[in-house]
Amino acid sequence: MPTLNLYNMEGQVCGDIALCDKVFAAEVNKTVLHTVVRAYLLNQRQGTQSTLTRSEVSGGGRKPWRQKGTGRARQGSIRAPQWIHGGVTFAPKPRSYRVSINKKVKKIAMISALSSKVAAGELIVVDNIALEEYRTKKMISLLAALGVDRKALIVLPEADNKMIVKSAANIPGVATAPVNALNVYDILKYDKFIIVKDAVAKIEEVYA
Numbered sequence: 035m036p037t038l039n040l041y042n043m044e045g046q047v048c049g050d051i052a053l054c055d056k057v058f059a060a061e062v063n064k065t066v067l068h069t070v071v072r073a074y075l076l077n078q079r080q081g082t083q084s085t086l087t088r089s090e091v092s093g094g095g096r097k098p099w100r101q102k103g104t105g106r107a108r109q110g111s112i113r114a115p116q117w118i119h120g121g122v123t124f125a126p127k128p129r130s131y132r133v134s135i136n137k138k139v140k141k142i143a144m145i146s147a148l149s150s151k152v153a154a155g156e157l158i159v160v161d162n163i164a165l166e167e168y169r170t171k172k173m174i175s176l177l178a179a180l181g182v183d184r185k186a187l188i189v190l191p192e193a194d195n196k197m198i199v200k201s202a203a204n205i206p207g208v209a210t211a212p213v214n215a216l217n218v219y220d221i222l223k224y225d226k227f228i229i230v231k232d233a234v235a236k237i238e239e240v241y242a
Contacts, residue, residue, distance in 0.1 A: 035052050035053065035054070035055050035059070036052075036053045036055075036058055036059050036152050037050050037051065037052050037053070038050065038051055038053065038152070038157065038158075038159050039051075039159070040159050040160075040161050040231065041158065041159065041160050041161065041179075041180060042160070042161050042162075043160070043161075043162070043163060043164075043176055043179070044179055045176075045178075045179025045180050045181070046179075048161055049161070051159050051231060051234065053152065053234070053238075054238045054242045056145070056241070056242045057145055057148055057149070057237060057238055057241045057242050058148055058149055058152045058157075059149055059152065060145045060146065060149045061146075061149070062146045062149055062150045062153070063142055063143070063146045064146075066139055066142045066143045066146060067143055067146050067147060067150075067218065067222070069135070069139065069143070070135055070139065070140060070143035070218045070219075071143075071218060071219050071222065072133070073133040073134075073135050074217060074218065074219045075219070076131045076132070076133045077131070077132055077133060079131040081128055081129050081130050081131050082128055083126045083127075083128070084125075084126065084127055084128055085122040085125040085126060086121050086122060086125060087121045087122060087123075087125045088111065088113050088114055088115060088120060088121030089121065090121065091113040091119070091120065091121045092113075093112065093113055093119075094111040094112045094113030094114070094120075095111075097109070097110055097111070098111070098112050140218075141241060143218045144216070144218055144221075144241060145241055146218075147218045147221040147222055148221065148237070148241075150222070151221065151227045156225060156226055156227055157227045157229065158180055158182070158226060158227065158228045158229070159229055159230075159231055159234060160180070160228060160229070160230055160231065161230075161231055162230060162231070162232075163176070163188070163190070163198055163230055165197045165198055165201055166197075167197070168197055168200050168201055169201055170201050170202070170204050170205060172201060173198070173201045173202045173205060173208070174205060177205070177208065180226075180228065182226045182228070184207065184225040184226060185207040185208070185223070185224045185225045185226070186207065186208050186209075186224055186225065186226040186227075186228055187208075187209050187210075187211060187220055187221070187223075187224035187226070187227055187228065188202060188208065188209070188210045188211070188228045188229075189210075189211055189212075189213055189216060189227070189228065189229040189230065189233050190210060190211070190212050190213065190230055190233060191212070191213055191230050191232035191233040191236060192212060193212035193214065193215065198210060207224075209224065213229075213233040213236050213237060214236075216237075
C-alpha cells in the first residue's frame with residue numbers, strides 16, 4: 035500500500051495518506067493506455083473536413099483541345115487534379131472517427147494511469163485547496179510551495195469551485211478538473227498530478 039506525504043497550501047507536510055493498492059499500485063498496462071488515449075484523440079475530431087473532387091468542381095465540361103495533332107499532352111478536362119483549380123485526388127469527405135471503448139478497458143486504463151503517476155513520483159496529495167477571492171497569485175504561490183515548475187493538473191472533489199478554477203485559468207500549463215471528469219489523456223498529459231484528499235477518496239470509491 036503506497037503511502038504519500040499530505041501537504042497543506044503552504045507546501046508543508048501535515049501528515050500522510052495511504053493509497054489503495056488496487057487503484058494506485060496496480061500494474062501499468064501500456065497497451066490499454068495506448069488504446070484509450072488513441073480513442074480519446076480520435077473522438078475529439080469533428081470529421082467535417084471536405085474538399086471537391088474533379089466531378090464536383092464547377093467548369094471543365096468541354097475538352098480543352100483536340101486529342102491529337104497539337105503536340106501537347108492529351109487532356110480531357112481543365113478540372114482534372116493536375117490543373118490549377120482542378121479537383122482534389124482522393125478528397126477528404128465528412129466522416130465519423132468515433133471509436134468506442136468498453137467500460138472494463140476504460141477502468142484498467144484509468145487505474146494504470148493513476149498507478150504510473152505514483153510510480154513516477156508525480157502525484158501530490160493536498161489536504162485542502164480553498165481561496166477567499168479570485169487571485170492568480172495565490173495559485174502560483176501554491177504551485178511554487180509544492181515545487182511544481184512544469185505542467186500540472188489540479189483535481190478538485192467538486193465541479194462548482196469556480197474560484198479555484200478561474201484563479202488557475204491564466205497560469206500557462208496549469209489546468210483544473212473535477213474528479214468526476216477525469217480522463218486518462220489528461221492524467222498522462224501533465225507532468226504533475228495534484229489532487230485534493232477528498233478527491234482521492236472518491237476515486238478509490240469508484241475504482242476500488
